Amino acid sequence: MKSVLDLKPGETGVIQAFANDNDLKNKLIGMGCLPGENIRISKAAPLGCPIAIDIAGYELSLRKDEAACILIETDR
Amino acid sequence: MPEGIPIKQLQIALVGNPNSGKSTLFNALTGLNQKTGNYAGVTVDKYTGTSVFEAGGIPYQFSITDLPGIYSLFAKAPDEEVTAKALLEEVTETDVIVVVTDASNLKRNLLLSTQVLDLRRPTVVVLNMIDEAEKQGIFIDIASLQNDLGVEVIPVNSRQKQGIDALRQAIIKAGTSNVSFYDIKAASRFEEGKKGFKELLKLQFGTQAEALKLYESGDTLYRYNAIQYILTKSLKTPEQLRLKQLSARIDKVLTHRWWGYLIFLAVLTLIFQSIFTLSEIPMGWIEEGVIWTQQFLSGHLPRGEFSNLLINGVIAGIGGVVIFIPQIALLFLFIGILEDSGYMARVSFIMDRLMRPFGLNGKSVIPLMSGVACAVPSIMGTRTISNFKERLITILALPLISCSARLPVYTLIISVMIPENPHGSVFFNNKGFILLALYLMGFAAALLVAWISQKLIRQTSRSYFIMELPLYRKPQGKNLFILVYNKVRIFLFDAGKIILSISIVLWFLSSHGSDTFNTISQQQAKTETASNEQLLLEHSYAGQMGKFIEPVIKPLGFDWKIGIALLTSFAAREVFVGTMATIYNANDAENTDTIRDKISNEKDQISGAPVYNTAVCWSLLIFYAFAMQCMSTMAVVKRETGSWKWVFIQFLFMTVLAYGGAFSVYQLLS
Numbered sequence: 001m002k003s004v005l006d007l008k009p010g011e012t013g014v015i016q017a018f019a020n021d022n023d024l025k026n027k028l029i030g031m032g033c034l035p036g037e038n039i040r041i042s043k044a045a046p047l048g049c050p051i052a053i054d055i056a057g058y059e060l061s062l063r064k065d066e067a068a069c070i071l072i073e074t075d076r
Numbered sequence: 077m078p079e080g081i082p083i084k085q086l087q088i089a090l091v092g093n094p095n096s097g098k099s100t101l102f103n104a105l106t107g108l109n110q111k112t113g114n115y116a117g118v119t120v121d122k123y124t125g126t127s128v129f130e131a132g133g134i135p136y137q138f139s140i141t142d143l144p145g146i147y148s149l150f151a152k153a154p155d156e157e158v159t160a161k162a163l164l165e166e167v168t169e170t171d172v173i174v175v176v177t178d179a180s181n182l183k184r185n186l187l188l189s190t191q192v193l194d195l196r197r198p199t200v201v202v203l204n205m206i207d208e209a210e211k212q213g214i215f216i217d218i219a220s221l222q223n224d225l226g227v228e229v230i231p232v233n234s235r236q237k238q239g240i241d242a243l244r245q246a247i248i249k250a251g252t253s254n255v256s257f258y259d260i261k262a263a264s265r266f267e268e269g270k271k272g273f274k275e276l277l278k279l280q281f282g283t284q285a286e287a288l289k290l291y292e293s294g295d296t297l298y299r300y301n302a303i304q305y306i307l308t309k310s311l312k313t314p315e316q317l318r319l320k321q322l323s324a325r326i327d328k329v330l331t332h333r334w335w336g337y338l339i340f341l342a343v344l345t346l347i348f349q350s351i352f353t354l355s356e357i358p359m360g361w362i363e364e365g366v367i368w369t370q371q372f373l374s375g376h377l378p379r380g381e382f383s384n385l386l387i388n389g390v391i392a393g394i395g396g397v398v399i400f401i402p403q404i405a406l407l408f409l410f411i412g413i414l415e416d417s418g419y420m421a422r423v424s425f426i427m428d429r430l431m432r433p434f435g436l437n438g439k440s441v442i443p444l445m446s447g448v449a450c451a452v453p454s455i456m457g458t459r460t461i462s463n464f465k466e467r468l469i470t471i472l473a474l475p476l477i478s479c480s481a482r483l484p485v486y487t488l489i490i491s492v493m494i495p496e497n498p499h500g501s502v503f504f505n506n507k508g509f510i511l512l513a514l515y516l517m518g519f520a521a522a523l524l525v526a527w528i529s530q531k532l533i534r535q536t537s538r539s540y541f542i543m544e545l546p547l548y549r550k551p552q553g554k555n556l557f558i559l560v561y562n563k564v565r566i567f568l569f570d571a572g573k574i575i576l577s578i579s580i581v582l583w584f585l586s587s588h589g590s591d592t593f594n595t596i597s598q599q600q601a602k603t604e605t606a607s608n609e610q611l612l613l614e615h616s617y618a619g620q621m622g623k624f625i626e627p628v629i630k631p632l633g634f635d636w637k638i639g640i641a642l643l644t645s646f647a648a649r650e651v652f653v654g655t656m657a658t659i660y661n662a663n664d665a666e667n668t669d670t671i672r673d674k675i676s677n678e679k680d681q682i683s684g685a686p687v688y689n690t691a692v693c694w695s696l697l698i699f700y701a702f703a704m705q706c707m708s709t710m711a712v713v714k715r716e717t718g719s720w721k722w723v724f725i726q727f728l729f730m731t732v733l734a735y736g737g738a739f740s741v742y743q744l745l746s
Contacts, residue, residue, distance in 0.1 A: 037223070043327060045429060
C-alpha cells in the first residue's frame with residue numbers, strides 16, 4: 001500500500017490505515033488523522049524533513065519516518 | 077461515433093433546489109434536444125432531453141429528466157411530490173441521479189443532497205455556479221467534500237459550459253454512497269425505516285404520513301449537524317482562505333531553505349539588541365529613583381544601625397530586584413509575540429533536522445529558546461517532548477542557555493568593560509553584539525552537552541515530532557500583557573524574596589565583623605579620618621569568607637570581593653548585582669554613585685590598575701554563562717527527572733565548564 005511519502009506535490013490521498021506502531025497511530029488519530037480523511041503534503045522543511053501535511057482543515061508537521069506510517073490510497 | 081458498437085442508454089434524473097441553476101445545466105447538457113410534457117394528474121411541466129456522449133470508445137445516450145426543484149424529499153406541495161415520487165417510486169427507470177447544488181449556498185443545498193444519497197442510488201453531486209461562489213469569496217475543498225459525501229462532486233459553471241464534460245464522465249462512472257446521513261436509530265422506530273431511508277420516505281404517501289411528519293424535523297436537524305461538520309472541513313470562508321493563503325505565503329519565506337534560518341537569526345539579533353537598548357531608559361529611571369530615595373532617607377533619618385539597614389540593606393536590595401523588571405518584561409513580550417504569532421512552531425519545523433544529530437527534537441527549540449527567559453518553566457515545558465531520552469537531554473542542556481537572571485550580570489559587566497560610546501546608534505552597538513555572542517555561546521555549550529549526553533545515555537524508544545503548524549495570527553495585546561504581568565509578578569515575589577533577603581544578610585555580613593573589624597571601625601571614628609571602606613570590608617564577615625575562597629578563584633582573575641558575590645550567587649545568579657551593590661555601598665551611605673561607576677572605578681590597592689579589566693570581565697562573563705547557580709533549577713530538574721543523580725551530574729559538568737572556561741579566557745587575555 002502507498003504511504004503519504006508517495007504523494008506527488010499537490011496530490012491528495014485518503015488515509016486507509018496505519019503501519020504497525022500503536023503509539024504513533026493513537027497520536028495521529030488523536031490529532032485528527034482519521035482513516036477516510038484526505039491528506040496532502042503542503043511543504044517540507046529546508047532539509048527535506050520534517051514535512052507538513054494538510055489534514056482535516058489544518059496543517060500538521062511530522063517527520064518522514066512518521067509520515068511513512070500513514071497508509072493511503074490515491075484515486076478512489 | 078464508432079459504427080457497430082451498441083449505444084449505451086442511461087436514464088438520468090436532475091434534481092436540485094429551486095434557483096440552483098438546474099435548468100441552465102439541463103440546457104447545457106442537452107442543447108436543443110428537449111421535449112416538454114406533463115406529469116400525470118398535475119399541472120407541472122415535465123422536461124426531458126437527450127445528450128449523446130462518447131467515453132472510452134463506447135457511445136452513450138443520456139435521457140435526462142429535469143425534475144421540478146425541491147428543498148426536501150419530504151414533499152410539501154404537488155410539484156415537490158412529483159419529484160419525490162419520481163425518485164422514490166419510479167426509481168427503477170433512473171440509472172443515475174444528478175443532484176444540482178448552488179455552490180454559493182451549499183449548506184441548505186446539501187440537505188437535499190444527503191437525502192438523495194441516503195436513497196442508495198448511483199449519484200453525482202454538481203456544485204453549480206462555482207464561479208459565482210468564488211466571486212463571493214466562497215471556496216470549496218472538492219476533495220474533502222467528495223470524501224465526506226462518498227460520491228463524485230463536480231464543480232460546474234453551466235453558463236460557460238465549464239465542467240460539463242467532467243460531469244458526463246462522472247455520470248458514467250457514478251457510484252453509490254455508503255455514508256448514512258439519517259438517524260438510523262430514530263428511523264428504526266418505523267418498520268419501514270429498518271429497511272432504509274427510501275422505504276421510510278415512501279410513508280409520506282400513505283397512512284403514516286402524520287407520524288412521518290414528527291420524524292421529519294429530527295431528521296433535518298440530524299442532517300444539518302452532519303452538514304455543519306462536513307462544511308467546517310470543506311468550506312473556506314474568505315477570511316479563513318485569506319489567512320490560509322497568507323500563512324502559506326509567509327511560510328514560503330520563513331521556512332525557506334536559506335531565508336528561514338537567516339530570518340531566525342535576524343529575529344534573535346533584533347530581540348537582544350532591543351532588550352539591551354530599550355531597557356536602558358527605564359533602568360535609568362529606576363537607578364535614579366533608588367539613589368534619590370537613599371539620599372532622601374539619609375538626609376531625614378537619624379544616623380544609626382536601623383537607618384543603615386534600611387538605606388543600604390533594604391532599599392539597595394529592593395532596587396536590585398526592581399532593576400530587572402524592564403528586561404524581563406521585554407524578553408517575555410518578545411517570546412509571547414513569537415509564540416502567539418505562530419512563528420515558534422515554524423522555528424521547530426525548520427530546526428528539527430538540525431537538532432536531531434544532537435539527540436534533540438525540533439520541539440526542544442522552544443524550551444531551549446524559552447530558557448533564555450528562565451530555565452525553570454522551560455524545563456517544565458519539555459513535557460511536550462514524548463521521548464524520555466530527548467527530553468532528558470534537553471533538560472540537561474537547558475541551564476546552559478543564558479537565562480534572564482544572567483542578563484543583569486551580563487549587562488553590568490559589559491557596561492563596565494565597554495565605556496559609553498557617544499557615537500553608537502541606539503539600536504546597534506558593541507554591547508549588543510557581546511550580549512548576542514554570550515547567548516550564542518550558551519546555545520553552543522548546550523548543543524555540545526546534548527551531543528555528548530546523546531552518546532552516553534542509552535535508551536532506544538522511538539521519538540515523535542508531530543505538531544500543529546497553526547495559522548499566523550496577530551498576537552493579542554491583552555494576552556501579551558497578561559503573560560508579561562504574570563512573569564514579572566512571579567519574578568518580583570519569588571526571586572525577589574530571595575534576592576532581598578540575601579541582600580539584607582549580605583549587608584549584615586559586610587557591615588559587621590569580628591574584633592579586628594570593630595577595632596578599625598572605632599579607631600576611624602575616633603581619629604575622624606575619612607573612613608577606609610576597603611579596610612573595613614576586608615575585615616568584615618563577608619570579606620573573611622571571600623578571602624577563604626580566594627585561592628581557588630585567583631586563577632580566574634577574581635579577588636575576594638568577587639568571591640563574596642560568587643558565593644551568594646549560588647542561590648541565584650541575579651544576586652550578583654545586588655551583592656556588588658551592597659559590597660560597594662556598605663558603610664558608605666554618603667556616596668551613592670551607581671554600581672557600574674563604582675565597579676569601573678575600583679582600583680587595585682597595590683598597582684592602582686583597574687580591577688575590572690577586560691580579562692577579568694570576560695572571565696566573569698564566561699563563569700556566569702556556564703555555572704549552575706540556581707537552586708530553583710536544581711529543584712525542578714530533580715522533580716522532572718525523578719532523581720538527584722541527574723541534578724548532581726548537571727551541577728558537576730556545568731561547574732567544570734564554568735571554571736575551565738573562565739580559567740582559559742583569563743589566562744589567555746591577561
